[in-house]
Amino acid sequence: MKHAMIFVNLPVADLAASRAFFEALGYTFDERFSDENAAGLLLGDTQVAMLLRRDFYQTFVPDKQVADARSASEVLVCLSAESRDEVDALADGAVAAGASAGRTEDHGFMYGRSFDDLDGHTWEIMWMDPAAVEAGPEAYAAGQS
Structure with missing residues (x-):
């Protein structure tokens, strides 16, 4: 579907x-x-x-408690970026606008950073080499070894 x-x-x-x-x-x-x-x-x-x-x-x-994302996590929102620089610009901009910085992952062909917004929702911004997207991250990484 x-x-x-x-x-x-x-x-x-x-x-x-x-x-x-x-x-x-x-x-x-x-x-x-x-x-x-x-x-x-x-x-x-x-x-x-x-x-x-x-x-x-x-x-x-109505029959469930609404989670407070500052203390519990129910979802991670991951958005793709066009480049590593775009990942950094968005994550840095979020922190400058009041977000809390999260983790950074750098696997060479895949790079990402995260931040928690004003309500504690975690947003991940990720860039992946187009060749890795085409092949699939694991297959691409295995071929790079």
Whole structure:
């Protein structure tokens, strides 16, 4: 089955602050999916992160506790980048905008950094050599040995 779009829903404590944070990183929002309860963060042509006020998010899961991403993890959002420099620019920009720096992984053909946003959601930014994408990371790495 193939899906036309993906919407990742994330609870946030302060919708305006979260929106400003991602705008500081150069992201834009789809106003068709934004109102006083939600902001549709555009991650690509068919990828949207829905930043939802915590109380509004709760309405979608009334019988479950909404996780606090500062103390528990339920999802890692990983975004691809065009280059190692783009990985660094986005991760550095996030930290400058108030994020907490996460880990760095450098395997030569694959490079990534992560950060936790204002609500503690972990975002990973990753670049992979196009040849490794084509072959698959493990096969590419094995061929480089």
